[in-house]
Amino acid sequence: MKFLIFIGGLVLSQASLAVSALPVSQIAPGIYFHQSAHHWPDQHNHGEIANLGFIVGDKCVAVIDSGGSPQQGIALRNAVKQATDKPICYVINTHVHPDHIYGNLAFKQPGVQFIGHYKLARAMASRGNHYLGRAAELLDIHVNQDNIIPPDLQVKDQMRVNLGNRELLLTAHASAHTDNDLSIYDKTTNTLWLADLLFLEHIPVIDGSIKGWIAELEKLEKNHYQLVIPGHGKPVQNWPAAMQAQKTYLTSLRNEIRNMLKQGKTLEQAVDQAGLNAKGDWQLYDEFHRKNVTIAYAELEWED
Template identity: 30%
Template sequence: MKKLPKSAVVLSTSLLLSLGFNAGADSKPVHQDLLDKHKPEKISEHVYVIQGPTGYPNKENQGFMNNPGFIVTDKEVAVIDPGSSAAIGRAVLAHIRKVTDKPITQVFTTHVHGDHWLGNQAFKEENPDVKFFAHPTMIEEATNGAAAEWISTMDTMTEKATAGTEAIIPTEVLVNAQEIKVGDLTLKAHIIEGKVHSATDVMYEVVGEKVLFTGDNINNKRIVRMDDGSFVGSIKAAEHALTLDVDKVVPGHGPTGSKNTLTYYRDYLSKVYSSVKEMRNEMEAHEMKPKIAEKLADYKDWQGLDEELGKHISLSVLEAEQEDF
């Protein structure tokens, strides 16, 4: 029997993966719903985004809740935040392979929270030489236990739907304003000193494409946890982003938007924090909530507002107290 050329075998494997095919018990799982219902959107000449759902990780969504992105250049492909599991990462990879067969050489992480980067595994499987970039503190925290904690958290929240995921921790350390070449394009890393959404955040500007990936520094139609972050730092990050020459903003969660997305999320953070500073000497945190909620009528339909607002007020009280010292 005549043997198929090696390239044909690779193409066939890639095609099967792109179709979500699982051949036997030993095959690697692929997130089928992501393949079927969440198609990449081309938001500029070279940039694509797969918009995820905005709910919390659960058994039904199998942990998929962020906005993976990829950039197709003349010679290679870069990926930003490939999601929270190996199966999600493989589905993102399958979508990329429907667009291009160029090598995926670089993967960028916006911050340490595992719903954004545990999909790294799929890209290491395809290309052992791929480079993974992140904030130095992200690498440190992930290495010192955060990676294992996030794998456990995702397994618990999804009732083992993310089982089998291995943490591929980035090794390439970024600094503020660093420019990284990806083929004929450039990514610029924007790092705000101190805490923002966490102490590990990087925003990525696709120079020339006027696209900014913000990670969870900015969100749209989604209120996120701020347990690891700073309201003052997050407002500062939004103000910095507003100075950039961008017109498409890819938030950590929620739909891609215009530059107004930056203003809208900054205003949410500002209203919460300034209100707390005004009220904290007159009432307790739980008494503030209904009054602050009245000021946030524009955000009443945002996913997570009911769950997070009380915690945001309490965290703002603590941060305001720390500002006094």
């Protein structure tokens, strides 16, 4: 006989409650981090491919991204419970991609507020049916509209949240990786959680604006941070040196495509020819590079 337990509107089976805590490391005082491997999302990894974590204050906890599956969300929630007795007060979704939001339902309970970029709700609404329709086939997970939870609090420019003697500064960025990227800065440790605005080893994935992404990186590289946490890859202390490979890839690709457009080359030619010299520099190049070229070409084609 299966027993069901209701927590904040979420139905959990005993099997769900028995999910092991997600492995996390405390990489700075009060900052807990789970690093995922660089994989194409599929039925073997269930879309659990993004870095996740949480920040603990004196009063409560902010979860940063919830995972690529409902089960990973439960595992992350269990990791929070293992690390602290402080309640979760915020779930911060850094952008719309499924590997960052499919665990949201595990945290939907009284006292928890979801935070996101002011364009996140619109992105969830426009992409939700497409994401949900492919989840079972591609990722072997079962999700529905309940798993896509729009933000209760929307960040238009910047927002400060206090976890109890620990203030986080949330920044809504211009279109870059997506058009709904959010970063989190922890003043206490001088840590910037950049999520998918920063890719290390894994090829950067453009789903917003190549020009906007370069512009955001140029702003960020002027600042000093003790620790920077990417959406894919290891946390780094050598900022801004750590982001130069990504910046080089994006700027080189932009420049190549601009030259091809001046020469009258077609999209098909650009997809076949642009960025070939970067192939050996990045994991998952074959899976994402051609799409990057397609998106960048479409944007740059309309430059004045």
